[in-house]
Amino acid sequence: MxxxxxxxxxxxxxxxxxxxxxxxxxxxxxxxxxxxxxxxxxxxxxxxxxxxxxxxxxxxxxxxxxxxxxxxxxxxxxxxxxxxxxxxxxxxxxxxxxxxxxxxxxxxxxxxxxxxxxxxxxxxxxxxxxxxxxxxxxxxxxxxxxxxxxxxxxxxxxxxxxxxxxxxxxxxxSEVRLLYLIGELYRRLQKFDLAINYFGKALAFRNTTIESGIIRMAQDQWQLAREEYKEKQNEQKIG
Ligand SMILES: [Zn+2]
Incomplete structure (x- = not known):
């Protein structure tokens, strides 16, 4: 301690x-x-x-x-x-x-x-x-x-x-880090369409950025946001 x-x-x-x-x-x-x-x-x-x-x-x-x-x-x-x-x-x-x-x-x-x-x-x-x-x-x-x-x-x-x-x-x-962060904050707010959009903008830097850690996180969170988005849409259909 x-x-x-x-x-x-x-x-x-x-x-x-x-x-x-x-x-x-x-x-x-x-x-x-x-x-x-x-x-x-x-x-x-x-x-x-x-x-x-x-x-x-x-x-x-x-x-x-x-x-x-x-x-x-x-x-x-x-x-x-x-x-x-x-x-x-x-x-x-x-x-x-x-x-x-x-x-x-x-x-x-x-x-x-x-x-x-x-x-x-x-x-x-x-x-x-x-x-x-x-x-x-x-x-x-x-x-x-x-x-x-x-x-x-x-x-x-x-x-x-x-x-x-x-x-x-x-x-x-950096620009890619900011785009990723905006995507992640929208995901947390359950605004999944906006989250997916911003993760996509971050992923567009895939071949030009040295921040490969951010690209990996954007990939994972983009996938997660897509799954959460589908779940939410299914819930709305059922509801
Ligand atoms: Zn003062």
């Missing part, structure tokens, strides 16, 4: 709104053991209470602006004004810089989503927030909320695909 105190460290941050510095916890890389990776890339660790997604969001204790690393570095004057009026003016100083449990992490994501909406962040940034929030609800087995946020994530990922901003939030996100 690794102890929480030694696996976490304090990272110093500068608020991208008010410029004050504060510290927030991060998980040391290499300190966790992977138990399982879901098909939408949610990773479960042996030390679930240290899942790095608990610590993705930085919340400025002074002004309430919440952000992740891929947020825009600088806010435009109109965005600063909106944050002042809609976030800071209503903020009661609160520090999220110590150990977080899932319920507190959920609050940090909701703050970051609100801040992202107020400040016109790229679709890929918003998509990443919605997906991680859905994963936190999955970890708590709160499936209605999980599916609600998966729905919001997939909308933003589709916009990110259309606007080609997907590498903004995650340097590992």
């Amino acid at each position: 690794i102890d929480k105190v030694s696996a976490l460290y304090d990272k110093s941050c500068t608020c991208r709104h008010c410029q004050k510095s504060f510290t927030t916890k991060r998980v040391k890389s290499g300190s966790l053991t992977i138990v399982h990776r879901d098909h939408d890339f949610y990773t479960r660790f042996k030390e679930q209470s240290l899942n790095p997604i608990l610590y993705t969001v930085n919340v400025c204790p002074a002004c309430g602006f919440a952000f992740t690393d891929p947020f825009k570095e600088k806010l435009a004057p109109w965005e600063k004004q909106v944050v002042d009026e809609q976030i800071s003016a209503k903020w009661t100083p609160k520090d999220f810089g110590s150990i977080r449990q899932a319920p507190e992490a959920i609050v940090t994501y909701k703050l970051a989503i609100y801040a992202a909406e107020m400040t016109d962040q790229p679709h890929s940034v918003k998509a990443g927030l919605y997906l991680r929030l859905a994963w936190l609800y999955r970890s708590l087995e709160r499936f209605a909320e999980e599916f609600r946020f998966i729905g919001m994530a997939v909308d933003e990922y589709e916009l990110s695909y259309i606007h080609s901003d997907y590498a903004r939030a995650d340097k590992d996100m």
Whole structure:
């Protein structure tokens, strides 16, 4: 059992709104053991209470602006004004810089989503927030909320695909990986026709991508989505 105190460290941050510095916890890389990776890339660790997604969001204790690393570095004057009026003016100083449990992490994501909406962040940034929030609800087995946020994530990922901003939030996100992920999120939402369509788009990269792992996953999940789709249609006929 690794102890929480030694696996976490304090990272110093500068608020991208008010410029004050504060510290927030991060998980040391290499300190966790992977138990399982879901098909939408949610990773479960042996030390679930240290899942790095608990610590993705930085919340400025002074002004309430919440952000992740891929947020825009600088806010435009109109965005600063909106944050002042809609976030800071209503903020009661609160520090999220110590150990977080899932319920507190959920609050940090909701703050970051609100801040992202107020400040016109790229679709890929918003998509990443919605997906991680859905994963936190999955970890708590709160499936209605999980599916609600998966729905919001997939909308933003589709916009990110259309606007080609997907590498903004995650340097590992390629076009084929994004197409696969959109397919998988639609499959989870039981929108099988859309899932099959996106898995097909990912599979079209079969001969041109070096990401053979993604192609294999797209193949498997395409097959699964087709089976689930048939089952659903049969159920509807019987019903
Ligand atoms: Zn601040």
